[in-house]
Amino acid sequence: MRYLILYLILISLPGVFLTLFDKAAAKRGARRVPEAVLMGVGALGGAFAEFLAMCIVRHKTQHAKFMLGLPLLIIAHAGLLYYLLFVLRLFGEF
DSSP states (O other), X not given: OHHHHHHHHHHXXXXXXXXXXXXXXXXXXXXXXXXXXXXXXXXXXXXXXXXXXXXXXXXXXXXXXXHHHHHHHHHHHHHHHHIIIIISOTTOOO
């Protein structure tokens, strides 16, 4: 269980960092982080933290790809987590 939590923290940090970096690059007119990279980090488990960061700094909030895609990934991750913890009992007692 602690490895799962550690993984989610470690994958969330790059998601938040990339979101903040992309916001700063957008303001400067500099090279941006590709949308596929942002969505990829979200798909790997960083969707919740990335979505929060986007809402807090108001970045990509007009893009349906992110405002619908990341919440759908969050729901999918929650379903997977439920399945792993309660159906397969993969991580034992916690």
